[in-house]
Amino acid sequence: MSPEEFRRHGHAVVDWVAGYMERVRALPVGPQVAPGEVRARLPAHPPEYGEPFEAVLADPDALVVPGLTNWQHPGFLAYFPASVSGPSILAELVSAGLGEQGMLWSTSPACTELETHVLDWLVELLALPDRFRSGGAGGGVIQDSASSSTLVALLAARERASGFRAAAEGADPRLVVYASDQAHSAAEKAARIAGLGTDRLRTVGVDDAFAMRPGHLAELLAADRAAGRVPCMVVATTGTTSSLAMDPLRPVGELCREHGAWLHVDAAMAGTAALCPEHRWIHDGLELADSYCFNPHKWMLVNFDCSAFWVADRSSLLRALSVLPEFLRNRASESGEVVDYRDWQVPLGRRFRALKLWATLRHYGAEGLRRHVRASVRLAAELAARLRSDPRFELAAPARLSLVCFRHRDGEDATRRLLERVNAGGRFLLTHTRLRDRFVVRVAIGNAATGAEDLERLWKLLDRLA
Ligand code: PLP
16 A cells, blocks of 8 residues: 555545544444354455455444444443543554554664653653652553553562562562452452462452451461561552542551562552542552552543553562563663663563553643543532432442442342343443442443433433333
């Protein structure tokens, strides 16, 4: 495809995406296909001969859109949002067009330096502790996901807790990891991948608001120490997946210091709220953390994938992950003056993700993004107030930020039936969780397209179906 042909087809593709944005509201939000149905429509064999791009561009409408769960639909209130925005999508296109590999500073100085810079911007915008900034011992990097952030945090923690011998000798069998029973399953996955195994992941109990109980953590840490085990890392969650519960970072961080454990803070969804000064309480005690992550790809209008991850001291991370084959040796790396992000992540290759963060921040500014956060929080608060004041419903957790968890007072069957009937209508997609072993409906707000009129419609639907 020549540049001139690319220009012509590119315009058509942008038109197609804009058209999808315009019509997504009219599509059913949830999937409308049975397992295997999408695949059954696809040609059995790969094409031997190419076709004009016009024919290829017909595929999304014919084959893809009918098989979508429409995550950008205004009625998508399931899981957590994977919000996108025009500037972010366009910057992704630029990144793809440049086709850079930013594994070393020397393989793409702009990719590396823009990333370092924009992560320092985020430290400022979210008022994160200064120790996460570049320039000193700490620094930030973009990972693909919060799961990868938890994993690399654990690899760094494992290195430090094993006296910097884990990279050479493997996991010390005495190491133990701690997370609350509300922590994301990524903590367990990381423990498995890092060679600790699920048996060495301790589950810390939570209080009435689903936040980690530091008293229980203290007991577990003391028992492990007494048994000759080594506390390696505590995963604290700022905004749990089920209910956006906030683990108390200060007492948890103090216990980590006392026992020499690494504190990783997972704020995948909730971290974006700290753009707004009134929500910064969620990070109280964060200066005690060794690492922190939040996902701009959830609530900050940056396309998946973009998980912002920081360490207070990068040395453990680099000792855990640096492997230097001859073919990557270069003068800039040897000078010690540059960052080589390949040493901060599992894969070697890395794409230019910083561009979409840059473009989103440049286009909306902090003020525009704060407006988006505040709008989501306001919509959630209004829905929570309605549910609270209606005798048919009860809130299943304190309504926090942009998430509302509720159930029908008639019990699990009624709650489940309500959820199924709402989703069957095709205008909203909600998901569930279990809190204290009770079935709970979650309403997770955060897509840019979701407005007050959508929540009004959702309320009317709940009112009619309850
Ligand atoms: N941590 C928390 C608190 C989450 O809510 C999620 C996803 O919802 C994750 C981690 C996993 O995110 P990712 O898909 O970026 O790995």
